[in-house]
Amino acid sequence: QVQLVESGGGLVQAGGSLRLSCAASGTILSISLWGWYRQAPGKQRELVATITSGDDTNYAESLKGRFAISRDNAVNRAYLQMNSLKPEDTAVYYCTAGGRELTDTGRRGFSSWGQGTQVTVSS
Numbered sequence: 001q002v003q004l005v006e007s008g009g010g011l012v013q014a015g016g017s018l019r020l021s022c023a024a025s026g027t028i029l030s031i032s033l034w035g036w037y038r039q040a041p042g043k044q045r046e047l048v049a050t051i052t053s054g055d056d057t058n059y060a061e062s063l064k065g066r067f068a069i070s071r072d073n074a075v076n077r078a079y080l081q082m083n084s085l086k087p088e089d090t091a092v093y094y095c096t097a098g099g100r101e102l103t104d105t106g107r108r109g110f111s112s113w114g115q116g117t118q119v120t121v122s123s
Helices: none
Strands: 003-007 010-013 018-025 028-039 046-052 057-059 067-072 077-082 091-103 106-113 117-122
Touching: 003 091, 003 106, 018 028, 018 091, 018 117, 028 067, 028 077, 046 067, 046 077, 057 067, 077 091
Parallel strands: 010 117
Antiparallel strands: 003 018, 018 077, 028 046, 028 091, 046 057, 067 077, 091 106, 091 117
């Protein structure tokens, strides 16, 4: 089973930057899609950004220009660079990935989520 672990969250002042990382582990054959989502207190989880294996990216409209998603499939990692952070960016940020893995019974598709990392932006 593919597991995802996020890191890089923390407390930052408004206007600051953070870089989140997501590490995937397991018997991974390929990762076709990475994604970052976030969930603020009392709100639904929302899309932040996605990136495909071909480097096609998609961003929440309100985050374009401040956030950047990237990936390094050679080491099974994805990143989220967050600049000009605002208090409203405060949330738990989750990584997700989908692709194919090798199991005891053969190859199969997977879709996994990490446990999340807290980002808090102070005003």
